[in-house]
Amino acid sequence: xxxxxxKDEL
Amino acid sequence: xxxxxxxxxMTHLASVLVLLLKIHTIKSCAGISLKTQELYALVFATRYxxxxxxxxxxxxxxxxxxxxxxxxxxxxYIRYHKIVRRSYDKDQDTFRHYFLVLPCLLLALLINxxxxxxxxxxxxxxxxxxxxxxxxxxxxxxxxxxxxLTGQYVFLLGAYRxxxxxxxxxxxxxxxxxxxxxxxISGLVQTLLYADFFYYYFQSWKNNVKLELPA
Numbered sequence: 001x002x003x004x005x006x007k008d009e010l
Numbered sequence: 011x012x013x014x015x016x017x018x019x020m021t022h023l024a025s026v027l028v029l030l031l032k033i034h035t036i037k038s039c040a041g042i043s044l045k046t047q048e049l050y051a052l053v054f055a056t057r058y059x060x061x062x063x064x065x066x067x068x069x070x071x072x073x074x075x076x077x078x079x080x081x082x083x084x085x086x087y088i089r090y091h092k093i094v095r096r097s098y099d100k101d102q103d104t105f106r107h108y109f110l111v112l113p114c115l116l117l118a119l120l121i122n123x124x125x126x127x128x129x130x131x132x133x134x135x136x137x138x139x140x141x142x143x144x145x146x147x148x149x150x151x152x153x154x155x156x157x158x159l160t161g162q163y164v165f166l167l168g169a170y171r172x173x174x175x176x177x178x179x180x181x182x183x184x185x186x187x188x189x190x191x192x193x194x195i196s197g198l199v200q201t202l203l204y205a206d207f208f209y210y211y212f213q214s215w216k217n218n219v220k221l222e223l224p225a
Contacts, residue, residue, distance in 0.1 A: 007132065008066050009174075009193075010019055010073050 011069075012180050018173030019073060025166035026080040032159040033087045038097040041153055041160040044088045045107040045145035051081040052111070053142055057135035059128055102152050105145035114138045123192060133192055140200035143167065147207060151223050161221045165211050168204030171197055 033039050058074045065071065087094045118134035146164060150156050156164075174197055181188045207223070214221040 007060060007064065008070065009015065009177075010022070010070065010077065 012177055012184075014173050014180055015177035018170045018177060021166050021173060022170035023073070023076065025163050025170060026077065026084070028159060028166060029084055029163045030080055032163070033084060033094055037091075037093045039088045039094050040097045040099065041149070041156050042088065042098075042163075043103045043105070043146040043149040044085065044098055044100070045103055045105050046142055046149075047081065047084045047088060049107055049110065049138060049142035049145070051078075051085050053135045053139045054078045054081050056131040056138070059131055099149075099153070103145060103149050105148050107145055110141045110144065111138065114141065121192065123190075136193060136196040140196040140203070143200070143203060147203070150207075154222060156221055156223070158221070161211060161214075164204070164207055168201060168208060171200045171204075175201060 029042070033042070054074075054077050058078060061071065061074050061078075088098050089095060114137035115134050117137050118130050122130050122133040143164070150160070150164070175194075178190070178194050178197065210223055211221060
């Protein structure tokens with residue numbers, strides 16, 4: 001389970 | 011979040027604010043390519059589809075809203091504001107930006123990490139962002155001299171992606187499994203496209219002369 005989905009960048 | 015990414019986001023924010031400030035205060039968009047601004051609005055619209063579905067952080071959501079809001083309002087100003095639109099030089103800003111959109115869309119359909127609508131749109135936004143500056147750089151070549159606000163805008167826009175490259179290097183070494191070739195390659199291409207502009211920007215800054223781009 002990833003804390004943040006991959007798209008945590010702008 | 012690391013310092014490179016934060017600095018990159020702040021630089022990116024500064025670039026759109028510099029542009030909005032210029033257009034809003036002097037009510038002029040001379041030297042600004044509407045095509046590039048429309049491409050950027052499309053980049054944000056296709057990249058932030060997860061705005062209401064994936065909550066990552068307040069910062070993330072806030073910045074997405076700011077980038078969406080600023081890019082669309084810049085397009086609105088240049089297209090519809092009764093004073094600003096008069097200073098738009100549509101005869102010079104003739105880059106056929108559809109020739110950028112279609113190849114990026116096709117490429118996103120071919121090369122992506124997952125063949126889903128959201129993922130293809132996100133990949134499309136990455137490829138499009140890499141080339142979105144081209145109409146602006148072509149316009150700068152044509153109009154030869156550029157006022158420093160526009161010069162600062164392009165410089166900040168290029169610097170933000172260069173900082174993001176440092177962020178990707180940092181994350182590659184600090185986070186296991188952090189590998190995103192598509193993001194890295196399109197970000198590198200984007201930064202390289204600015205390279206020659208950077209060269210002339212620094213030359214003019216160092217020699218303290220007005221920024222002149224070779225025809």
